Amino acid sequence: MCCDYLKNDLWLFRLEYLTAIYGQLNRLNSTMQGRNENILISIDKLVAFTKKVILWKSRVKAGTLDMFPLVRKTFVKEIIPIIVEHLTCLEMRAEESFPSINVDEFDWIRNPFVKLTDSSNFASCKEEELASLSNDWGLRVNHAELPLDAFWISIMQEYPSNAKKAMKVLLQFSTSHLGFLSETILKRQNGKVFRALRKN
Numbered sequence: 001m002c003c004d005y006l007k008n009d010l011w012l013f014r015l016e017y018l019t020a021i022y023g024q025l026n027r028l029n030s031t032m033q034g035r036n037e038n039i040l041i042s043i044d045k046l047v048a049f050t051k052k053v054i055l056w057k058s059r060v061k062a063g064t065l066d067m068f069p070l071v072r073k074t075f076v077k078e079i080i081p082i083i084v085e086h087l088t089c090l091e092m093r094a095e096e097s098f099p100s101i102n103v104d105e106f107d108w109i110r111n112p113f114v115k116l117t118d119s120s121n122f123a124s125c126k127e128e129e130l131a132s133l134s135n136d137w138g139l140r141v142n143h144a145e146l147p148l149d150a151f152w153i154s155i156m157q158e159y160p161s162n163a164k165k166a167m168k169v170l171l172q173f174s175t176s177h178l179g180f181l182s183e184t185i186l187k188r189q190n191g192k193v194f195r196a197l198r199k200n
Helices: 002-007 009-031 039-061 076-097 104-110 124-134 137-145 148-154 160-170 176-198
Strands: none
Touching (some): 009 039, 039 076, 104 160, 124 160, 148 160
16 A cells, blocks of 8 residues: 555655655746746856756765755665666766757857857857957947846947847747646656565
8 A cells, every 4th residue: 555655664765865856846847937037048058057966876876875965864874876877877868858959159148258169050240240349448338237138238229230139039938948848857757766665
């Protein structure tokens, strides 16, 4: 019977891990919402989360579960292989769902005042416009004070080509992918985790 699982310490230990990993995913989800969120910031957060998963996996292999404070420090030897397997699957699914996106080419959107390293994506007129923009000291103050999208909107009249190009990137829906993450990755992997929970 299902209520028997509530008397099984090892099963509860596994459930504590699930609670902890869902907590981490919920925190990621929360940080990817809000007025100033954009696709570039969201990609940074997803890349950082994937790196955290890799770090957690190596620490779990070493027997450390400090990154999951809800998990009791009993039955560690029994639960480590299950946690490592789940984190490995989570890492693989994240990489499949969010293939490596090179955001370096959009550094000029984040900060138009840095030197452009690759101008292959720019027509001559856009590159010249960006050169003028990057030397406008008055705009540096605005850039520091305004959200990124508001900054580019504010200079739409003066620097239309680059502002339009930047807004095409910034106006993409960044968090629609996270819904895919939670629904696809977790549904696929939780079947395995729940089957593992039922063992013993």
